[in-house]
Amino acid sequence: MNDNTTIITTEQQHTSGLYPKRGVALVRGAGARLYDAAGRAYIDCVGGQGAANLGHCHPAIVAAIQAQATTLLNCPEIFYNDQRAAYLQELAAVLPMPARIFLCNSGAEAVEAALKFARLLTGRQQVIATMRGFHGRTMGALSATWEPKYREPFAPLVPGFSHVAYGDVAALEAAVNEQTAAVLLEPVQGEGGVRPAPAGYLDAARRICAAHGALLLVDEVQTGFGRTGRLFAVEHSGVQPDLLILAKSIAAGLPMGAVAIHERHGSLPGGAHGTTFGGGPLLCAVARAALRVYQEERIPQQAVEKGAWLLQRLRELNLRGVREVRGQGLLVGLELKQRVQPVLQSLLERGLLALPAGPNVLRLLPPLIIGYDDLDAVAVLLQEVLGEPSPPTPA
Numbered sequence: 001m002n003d004n005t006t007i008i009t010t011e012q013q014h015t016s017g018l019y020p021k022r023g024v025a026l027v028r029g030a031g032a033r034l035y036d037a038a039g040r041a042y043i044d045c046v047g048g049q050g051a052a053n054l055g056h057c058h059p060a061i062v063a064a065i066q067a068q069a070t071t072l073l074n075c076p077e078i079f080y081n082d083q084r085a086a087y088l089q090e091l092a093a094v095l096p097m098p099a100r101i102f103l104c105n106s107g108a109e110a111v112e113a114a115l116k117f118a119r120l121l122t123g124r125q126q127v128i129a130t131m132r133g134f135h136g137r138t139m140g141a142l143s144a145t146w147e148p149k150y151r152e153p154f155a156p157l158v159p160g161f162s163h164v165a166y167g168d169v170a171a172l173e174a175a176v177n178e179q180t181a182a183v184l185l186e187p188v189q190g191e192g193g194v195r196p197a198p199a200g201y202l203d204a205a206r207r208i209c210a211a212h213g214a215l216l217l218v219d220e221v222q223t224g225f226g227r228t229g230r231l232f233a234v235e236h237s238g239v240q241p242d243l244l245i246l247a248k249s250i251a252a253g254l255p256m257g258a259v260a261i262h263e264r265h266g267s268l269p270g271g272a273h274g275t276t277f278g279g280g281p282l283l284c285a286v287a288r289a290a291l292r293v294y295q296e297e298r299i300p301q302q303a304v305e306k307g308a309w310l311l312q313r314l315r316e317l318n319l320r321g322v323r324e325v326r327g328q329g330l331l332v333g334l335e336l337k338q339r340v341q342p343v344l345q346s347l348l349e350r351g352l353l354a355l356p357a358g359p360n361v362l363r364l365l366p367p368l369i370i371g372y373d374d375l376d377a378v379a380v381l382l383q384e385v386l387g388e389p390s391p392p393t394p395a
């Protein structure tokens with residue numbers, strides 16, 4: 001199984017078919033580069049869809065996996081464990097609020113847990129999420145997700161959810177009341193088109209929730225662990241969520257999620273929730289190594305500097321096919337004047353892997369350790385594909 005065609009046809013034959021796939025078989029990674037089975041290199045601006053903030057095969061992550069693999073792989077949370085104890089302590093020390101922590105295995109699972117915790121802690125049922133928000137694909141997370149094409153085939157969803165326009169303080173004010181258990185939002189909408197919250201929005205959400213006894217749930221699955229230029233995006237505003245939802249890059253590319261619960265809510269009742277694999281020693285050891293790298297290599301600061309450099313470079317290029325360049329840190333979106341899929345294909349053919357964020361937004365999520373030479377190559381390739389006049393749109 002060592003050539004692209006064999007890998008692709010074999011997968012096509014046996015896969016569920018759920019994923020619209022790109023015609024490339026990736027078999028190896030190093031830093032911000034990925035390689036296909038023929039040895040061709042690609043610059044990675046997919047970044048594991050947000051899970052690879054430290055790039056591929058970072059030596060500190062590889063070493064942590066190897067060491068823990070020969071020590072203990074599995075240890076359910078009904079027992080105590082050295083790696084888990086250390087990770088909980090180390091994560092708590094860097095969270096934006098004093099908190100207790102629930103560990104799980106993915107973003108959607110962390111969102112599910114947070115929704116259950118919000119109902120448990122408030123005794124209320126209603127959840128207010130945002131238009132264009134994305135929170136995952138399981139039934140509860142999907143109920144909070146906005147995109148109709150993700151939701152509609154699976155109705156009826158969980159009752160009690162409604163959506164307000166993102167960034168609209170008045171709409172939030174009007175929606176939240178004494179029945180509201182939670183307001184759930186992203187500090188920057190990722191999947192929904194790379195849309196940073198307007199200044200003051202998170203503060204307003206915090207104030208409105210507090211006034212009505214509702215909990216503020218912040219989904220940092222995509223924005224967390226350095227992506228926007230702080231370890232957590234809420235640090236830009238200083239807002240303290242009641243529940244902070246984490247996953248994607250928490251364990252540098254391995255599956256893990258977490259919910260931080262503000263200390264004011266105390267500990268949760270025993271038996272109210274749980275998961276077999278949550279808080280396992282391998283993932284805790286890896287997440288510890290990742291957290292050390294985020295701090296020692298000043299990864300959030302790298303995202304600040306590289307993000308500012310890339311945004312400026314892209315804006316200066318003034319690409320003909322681009323309506324707007326926006327983002328925070330190294331979460332960058334280019335709103336195109338055309339559909340994004342053919343552009344992604346042209347970029348892939350030129351050796352650049354990137355993501356969509358809705359039908360006409362190109363999203364760049366490079367590993368935060370990417371070099372300036374690669375970032376410059378990204379700009380050059382975007383210019384090749386998007387600097388040309390866009391085809392005339394039919395009247």
Ligand SMILES: *Cc1c(COP(=O)(O)O)cnc(C)c1O
Pocket residue numbers: 050106107108109111134135136137186190191219220221222247248
């Ligand atoms: C990716 C994502 C999720 C879902 O995470 P999964 O691990 O894919 O379940 C939830 N919220 C946000 C903001 C995300 O970007």
